[in-house]
Amino acid sequence: MRLRHADAEEFLAMLGHELRNPLAPITTALELMRLHSDEPLRVVRARETIERQVEHLTRLIDDLLDVSRLTRGKIELRREAVVLSTLVARAIEGARPVIDARGQRLTLELPDEPVAFSADPARLEQVLANLLNNAAKYTDVGGRIWLSAGVAGDHVVLSVRDSGAGLDPEIRDRVFDLFVQGPDAHAYARGGLGIGLTLARRLVEMHGGTIEARSKGPGWGSEFIVRLPIVPVFLVATNGHRRSDPLRAGPSRKILVVDDNVDAADALAELLRDFGHDVRAAHDGPSAIEQAGLHQPDIVFLDIGMPGCDGYEVARRMRTELGLKATLVALTGYGEARHRRLSRDAGFDEHVTKPVDVRKLEKLLTTSGR
Numbered sequence: 001m002r003l004r005h006a007d008a009e010e011f012l013a014m015l016g017h018e019l020r021n022p023l024a025p026i027t028t029a030l031e032l033m034r035l036h037s038d039e040p041l042r043v044v045r046a047r048e049t050i051e052r053q054v055e056h057l058t059r060l061i062d063d064l065l066d067v068s069r070l071t072r073g074k075i076e077l078r079r080e081a082v083v084l085s086t087l088v089a090r091a092i093e094g095a096r097p098v099i100d101a102r103g104q105r106l107t108l109e110l111p112d113e114p115v116a117f118s119a120d121p122a123r124l125e126q127v128l129a130n131l132l133n134n135a136a137k138y139t140d141v142g143g144r145i146w147l148s149a150g151v152a153g154d155h156v157v158l159s160v161r162d163s164g165a166g167l168d169p170e171i172r173d174r175v176f177d178l179f180v181q182g183p184d185a186h187a188y189a190r191g192g193l194g195i196g197l198t199l200a201r202r203l204v205e206m207h208g209g210t211i212e213a214r215s216k217g218p219g220w221g222s223e224f225i226v227r228l229p230i231v232p233v234f235l236v237a238t239n240g241h242r243r244s245d246p247l248r249a250g251p252s253r254k255i256l257v258v259d260d261n262v263d264a265a266d267a268l269a270e271l272l273r274d275f276g277h278d279v280r281a282a283h284d285g286p287s288a289i290e291q292a293g294l295h296q297p298d299i300v301f302l303d304i305g306m307p308g309c310d311g312y313e314v315a316r317r318m319r320t321e322l323g324l325k326a327t328l329v330a331l332t333g334y335g336e337a338r339h340r341r342l343s344r345d346a347g348f349d350e351h352v353t354k355p356v357d358v359r360k361l362e363k364l365l366t367t368s369g370r
Contacts, residue, residue, distance in 0.1 A: 019060070022053035029053075052097050058355060063195050065335065066126075077120040077206055079231070084115035084156060088149050091128035098136045099145065106132075109148040117156060118231035123203045127211075130196040131160040131224050138222065139164030154230050155209075161223040167215035175213050176201040197224075204228065253365055254295060255279045258288040258314065259303040259331065268301065268356070277365070285309025292318050297326050299364070301356075304332040304343070312346040319347040329364060331356065 029046035036042040066075065088110065099106055128147075135145045139162045146161040167175060176197050197213075204211045209228035215221065255277050259265035262283050269281040280295060282288040285306055292300060300318070304311035311330060318324040327350065330343040335353040343351045352360060 019057070022057050026050050026053045054355070055097070063130075063199060066199055075123075075203075075206070077123060079118045079120055082117055082119045082121045082124065084117070084149055085110055087121060087124055088128065088147065088158075090121075091125045091132060092147070094125065094129040095132035095136065098133055102136055102139070103142045104136055104139055105142075105144050107144065107146045109146070109150075111150045115149075115151055115156065117228070119207055119228065124207070124228075127200045127203050127226065128158060128160070130200045131158075131226075134196055134224075135160050135162035135164065135222070138162065151230070152227075156228045156230055158226040158228075159223060161221065163221045165222075166218045166220040167213060167222050168218050172213050172215055176211070200224075200226075253277045253299055254297045256282065256288065256291055256295065256297040256300045256302075256326075258282045258285075258300065258306075258311070260284060260306040261303070264303075264354075272361075285311075285314045288314050289317055289322070292324055292326070293322050296324070299327045299329065300324075301329045301331050301352075302348075304330055304334070304339075312342060315343075315346040315348055327364070 026049070029049040032046045033043050036046075088108070092106070092108070132145065132147065139145060144163045146159070148157075148159045148161075150157055201211050204226055207228050208231075209226060211224060211226045214223040214225065255269075255272055257265050257269045257272070257279060258281070259268075260283055265281045265283055269279045272279045280291055280297070282291045285308060288300075288302065291297075302311045302314060306314075311332070315328050315330070318326075318328065328348045329350040329352055330348040331352055331354060332339065332343075333354050335351070340351045350364060352364075
């Protein structure tokens with residue numbers, strides 16, 4: 001992925017704009033929580049604002065990293081049994097905050113009978129969520145979005161249609177190209193980096209499918225149609241519900257959380273204590289090694305990028321000097337294959353990218369330990 005100088009400047013301007021957008025409401029919400037700490041309802045609303053904006057930042061960063069991985073051929077599909085209705089429900093769940101915030105009406109059409117096929121559910125959820133977010137972005141407040149999913153012959157067909165800005169022929173032909181945006185992009189009126197549709201196309205093609213954009217022109221709305229070949233499966237888990245009570249299952253663990261970001265370490269430690277675990281926190285490498293020797297934790301959540309004695313060195317010393325048998329979990333902002341390899345070589349059992357997903361924590365805490 002190589003940009004001309006002018007394109008690079010334009011992209012960096014868009015990136016700065018998109019990063020500042022969620023930071024503004026986060027800053028405001030934190031101030032509201034400080035001013036109204038004795039008013040629970042206002043604190044809850046402020047917290048929900050922060051959660052939504054953090055999710056937006058996470059998606060933005062994930063999209064940027066995925067574009068880089070795709071261009072280098074570093075993404076592999078993890079196929080499993082997928083139930084169409086569950087896939088659609090989870091994609092809607094991801095896009096719902098944007099749709100609701102703009103007061104838009106979403107109409108859903110699904111087949112009467114269950115449809116199951118083999119695919120990478122996380123990647124197809126990403127495709128559909130990107131299409132829904134794109135529809136919401138380019139549809140005015142109070143507009144309409146239609147999502148239909150079904151089977152045509154030997155293909156699953158997904159359609160996302162909106163009553164929004166529409167596409168002129170030039171944009172329609174280039175809409176899946178990297179960094180291409182729709183109407184008003186020059187003023188950042190709609191937001192985004194112009195990478196969501198590029199990701200959608202590449203991920204659909206990796207599944208052997210196709211994606212196309214349709215529009216009668218500006219002001220007539222748009223429709224994006226995904227066609228995926230049905231790869232049969234022989235065993236399908238039909239329960240697509242997510243657990244609503246994470247981290248409560250399983251035995252209590254002795255846990256050590258290590259991060260030089262004091263807020264990050266203490267917040268994670270507090271969350272784990274709330275769910276019944278015996279948790280200690282350390283904020284540098286030497287303290288982490290001392291704590292591990294004294295308390296012999298079952299699980300260590302260990303940041304990699306610490307100054308001085310980094311996470312790799314701490315992990316090696318815990319294994320060699322202390323003989324620690326605990327499950328070591330690397331916490332890092334780096335998720336590339338070479339970073340995972342470095343973690344494994346240093347003695348880590350797991351490699352988790354920040355921010356930590358609660359469902360990932362649940363899985364680790366219920367399956368790990370001495």
